[in-house]
Amino acid sequence: MPTTIVLVRHGETDWNRENRFQGHADTRLNDAGRAQARALARELEPESFAAIYSSPLLRAYETATILAERRTLPVERMNALLEVDVGSWSGLTRVEVDARFPEGYSRWLEFGHGWEDGETYEELGERVVSGLLQLAEAHPRGSVLAVTHGGPIRSALAAAEGVPFDEARRSIHVVGNCAVVRLAVRNGELERVD
Template identity: 35%
Template sequence: MLHLYIIRHGETEWNTEKRMQGRLDSDLTEKGRNAALLLGERLKDTVFDRIISSPSQRTMDTAQLVRGKRPISFETDERLMEIALGDWQGKTEDEIKALFPSQYDLYWNHPTLYENPEGERFIDVMERVASFLEELVNTTPSGNVLVVTHGVVLKTLYLLCRNAPIDQLWDPPFMHGTSLTIVKLHEGRKELVLEGCMAHCR
């Protein structure tokens, strides 16, 4: 039986500015770094067989903080990267809404219909997440694996666990920075054990 401890990266400077990051990056805030340290303390007694991060700097920084002094290296996997957003990347939500009003509406209100000529659809993200999970179960069928990734990746993972349609992408819970989700993978089933938990920051 495999348990995935999946976290979203800590809060970044662009998060505070409501600026879309996608494949671009910005530094963790002090709040984001502190939350990652608190999560590391919360998980200090959990033994991880692997730590796998998106190759984005904000996720790798978060992974290092959560890992703490554990004598284990971490790997990166491009399938864990945030949704590619093309020309949206680096712009604030208000700027995107003004420049791409119909696309912006579809992104938030009709995600099945959302398309970005310079980026990815949500189904593209879901397919690479499914590929990651399938390979992970084959290579690491049991134990605990820490995965550090991004908000949209987590949201598509929830859909896969629930066998739900993309139109339910934005259903609760909200993915706060360093939120912890635990998924149990066993005999082809994906069970959400913990969803978007922020108990370490209370």
């Protein structure tokens, strides 16, 4: 029997609403994001988990804490679940990025790598997949809840679907705030469940 990993994207932040690149910026949930997390906690209530993990960034950790409120499990922070590091684009809107980094922004719009600093999509994908496989090793045949960000979820889906990490933005759509994606880890490979 495989390990099931239930990936959850964090609830909404003001920067989500403002369409700002967040990356490693430590933004908090807004009221809508906390309401999304409470609604998801009710939805996930019938499920049992062997463990709950979270990106250390506040928006994910706050979401995970809300999801864990009625459970006896602690929330464990895991760096592998961090969002992609967008470097100098962090905190900027698309209009601001286009004004400051027009060549990089054009590449990014064409699904290439835009920022000059920070992390590549390949680095993100390798980090995320390695972390998810570690979770599966730690919890064989169990179900694990992992609260993370849009970039890591896309990378995990890319691995499960056999899509190169740098192509994931082109073929795998963004998941919404507090969206759930279920994966299985079988024989060291990620598989999509839902």
